[in-house]
Amino acid sequence: MKLIVCENYEEMSEKAAEIIKEQVVKKPDSVLGFATGSTPVGTYDKLAEMYKKGELDMSGVTSFNLDEYYPISNDSDQSYHCFMERQLFGRVNITKDKINMLSGEAEDPSEECERYEERIEEAGGIDLQILGIGRNGHIGFNEPDTDLEAKTHLTELSSDTIEANSRFFENVDLVPTHALTMGISTIFKSKKIILLANGRSKLNAVRELFSEHITTKSPATMLKLHSDVTIICDYEAYSEASIGIDIGGMSVKIGVVENLKIIDKRIIDVTSGMTEKDLIAAITSVCAEMRKRYKANRIGIGVPGIIDENGVTSANLPFKDCKLDEIMSRALGVTVKIENDANCAALGEQAAGAGKGMRNVLMVTLGTGIGGGIIIDGKIYSGKGNAGEIGHMRIMPDGKLCKCGKHGCWERYASVSALIEMMERAAAEHPDSILADAAKDSINGKTLFKAMDMGCDTAKHVFDEYIGYLAAGIDILVSVLDPELILIAGGISRENEKIIKPLSERIGGAVPIKVAELKSDAGIIGAALL
Numbered sequence: 258m259k260l261i262v263c264e265n266y267e268e269m270s271e272k273a274a275e276i277i278k279e280q281v282v283k284k285p286d287s288v289l290g291f292a293t294g295s296t297p298v299g300t301y302d303k304l305a306e307m308y309k310k311g312e313l314d315m316s317g318v319t320s321f322n323l324d325e326y327y328p329i330s331n332d333s334d335q336s337y338h339c340f341m342e343r344q345l346f347g348r349v350n351i352t353k354d355k356i357n358m359l360s361g362e363a364e365d366p367s368e369e370c371e372r373y374e375e376r377i378e379e380a381g382g383i384d385l386q387i388l389g390i391g392r393n394g395h396i397g398f399n400e401p402d403t404d405l406e407a408k409t410h411l412t413e414l415s416s417d418t419i420e421a422n423s424r425f426f427e428n429v430d431l432v433p434t435h436a437l438t439m440g441i442s443t444i445f446k447s448k449k450i451i452l453l454a455n456g457r458s459k460l461n462a463v464r465e466l467f468s469e470h471i472t473t474k475s476p477a478t479m480l481k482l483h484s485d486v487t488i489i490c491d492y493e494a495y496s497e498a499s500i501g502i503d504i505g506g507m508s509v510k511i512g513v514v515e516n517l518k519i520i521d522k523r524i525i526d527v528t529s530g531m532t533e534k535d536l537i538a539a540i541t542s543v544c545a546e547m548r549k550r551y552k553a554n555r556i557g558i559g560v561p562g563i564i565d566e567n568g569v570t571s572a573n574l575p576f577k578d579c580k581l582d583e584i585m586s587r588a589l590g591v592t593v594k595i596e597n598d599a600n601c602a603a604l605g606e607q608a609a610g611a612g613k614g615m616r617n618v619l620m621v622t623l624g625t626g627i628g629g630g631i632i633i634d635g636k637i638y639s640g641k642g643n644a645g646e647i648g649h650m651r652i653m654p655d656g657k658l659c660k661c662g663k664h665g666c667w668e669r670y671a672s673v674s675a676l677i678e679m680m681e682r683a684a685a686e687h688p689d690s691i692l693a694d695a696a697k698d699s700i701n702g703k704t705l706f707k708a709m710d711m712g713c714d715t716a717k718h719v720f721d722e723y724i725g726y727l728a729a730g731i732d733i734l735v736s737v738l739d740p741e742l743i744l745i746a747g748g749i750s751r752e753n754e755k756i757i758k759p760l761s762e763r764i765g766g767a768v769p770i771k772v773a774e775l776k777s778d779a780g781i782i783g784a785a786l787l
C-alpha cells in the first residue's frame with residue numbers, strides 16, 4: 258500500500274482529484290468507482306473546478322457507485338443518487354447513460370445486485386475505485402463481521418454506521434437500516450484503489466490498515482492484499498502525536514508521543530542563571546519545531562510544585578505564579594495542559610508502563626521526599642488541584658519536624674533521605690558494624706542493601722524499621738483509595754524484590770505492589786496524555 262499523508266483535508270482532496278484527473282487523461286474512457294459520505298466531497302469539488310476551468314473532460318467516463326441505502330427513493334434528498342448529483346454528476350460532464358448506481362427502489366434487491374455485478378463486468382471492470390473508510394473500518398457498506406460477502410449484496414448497517422450517518426438525517430430513526438453495497442471482491446477487482454481518510458474519528462480505522470493483521474472485523478484491512486492501493490489521509494487520521502513535557506529541577510525533557518511511545522526526545526538543561534522567561538522561551542522553541550515536524554496538536558506539561566489559580570510556583574525552578582500553560586498556548590496556538598509532575602508520571606505508568614490494563618493505580622515515588630500520583634478510573638485525581646501530596650500525611654502526631662512546617666510527615670520517615678538519616682544514626686551507634694564500615698566513604702540507599710547482603714544485623718534492623726514506616730503510610734493510602742495496584746518509583750525501587758517482597762508482607766498482601774517501569778519516560782508520556 259502506498260501512503261500519502263497530507264497537511265489537511267484540502268490537500269488530501271487535491272491529491273485525490275489529481276490522481277483521478279491523471280487516470281482520465283491517460284484513459285478518457287476510464288471506468289471510475291465513486292464513493293459517497295463527507296470524505297470525498299472536497300475531491301468532487303476539485304474535479305468540478307478542474308472541469309469548469311477546462312482542465313478535465315469526463316465525457317468518456319463510465320461510473321459505478323459503491324453503495325446505496327435500501328430501501329430509499331432515488332430522489333430522496335438523503336439517497337446517494339441525489340448526493341452524487343449534487344456533489345459531482347451535476348457539476349461535470351459525465352453522460353447520464355454512463356452513470357451506474359445501485360437502486361434503492363429495486364423490487365428484488367438480489368436481482369439488482371446481480372445485474373450490477375454484470376454491468377461492471379460488461380464495462381470491463383473498474384479502473385480506479387475511490388473509497389472512504391468508516392470509523393469502524395468498513396469500506397462501501399461492508400460492515401465488520403465474522404465473515405464478509407464477496408459480491409454486491411444487500412446488507413444490514415451496523416449501529417455504529419447508523420449513528421455516524423444520522424448527521425445526514427433529521428434523526429437517527431430515519432436512517433435506513435439496510436443498504437446495497439459492492440462486496441469485497443467487487444471492490445478488489447478494481448485495478449487501482451485510492452482510499453481517503455480524514456479527521457480524528459478515522460484514526461483507529463487507519464491504524465488497523467497499517468497493523469500486521471487482516472481481519473473481517475475491520476474490512477478495510479483486506480486491502481492489504483490488493484496490489485495497487487494508495488491511502489491518502491490527513492494528519493488527524495494518521496497521527497495522534499502529542500508533546501509531553503516533563504519539567505525537572507535539572508532538566509526539561511520534551512518528547513513526541515505516539516501510540517504511547519516516545520518517538521523523539523529533546524533535553525534542555527536548566528542552568529542556574531535561567532530566568533522564567535529564558536526557560537519558557539527555550540521550551541517553546543523546541544515545542545514549535547516538534548509541533549511542525551510531527552503535526553502534534555496537543556501539549557501537556559508536568560511540573561513540580563504548586564499549581565493553583567495563580568499559576569505554577571516551583572521551589573527549584575524560576576517559576577513564581579507563572580501561567581505557563583497560558584503563555585505557551587498563546588505562543589504555540591494550541592491548548593496546553595498542565596499537571597503536577599508526579600501525577601503525570603503515574604498516568605504514564607498506568608497507561609503505558611507497569612500499570613497497563615489497571616484503572617486505579619497509586620504511584621509512590623521515594624526520593625528526597627515522597628511524591629504521589631493517584632489515578633482513579635484511568636484519570637489523574639488532583640482534588641482541588643494538589644491531591645497526591647502523600648509525603649505530607651502525618652503518620653506521627655508529634656514526630657520529626659518536616660520542612661513544610663508540620664511534624665511527623667510520612668516523608669520524614671519513609672523517604673530515601675529519611676532512610677539515610679536512620680543509617681547514619683545506626684552507624685554512629687554501632688561503629689563496629691558492617692554498615693558503619695560501608696558508610697565510611699559515602700552513604701546512599703545502596704549502602705544499606707550492600708551491608709545487609711554481607712550479613713549486617715544493624716543494617717537489617719534499620720531496614721525493618723524503614724519498611725515498617727513505609728508500610729504504615731501505604732496502609733493508610735490503601736484504606737482511603739483501595740487501588741488495584743501500587744507502583745513504587747524512585748532510585749531505591751531498583752532494589753526491586755528486596756523492597757517489594759517485605760513491603761507486600763507488611764501490608765498483608767492487600768494490594769499488588771510493583772516497581773514502576775518507565776523511569777524518566779513516564780512523566781513525558783503522562784504529560785502527553787493530558
Ligand code: PGA
Nearest residue numbers: 294295296297389390391
Ligand atoms: P464519511 O463516511 O466520509 O462520511 O466519514 C465514510 C464511509 O463511511 O465510508
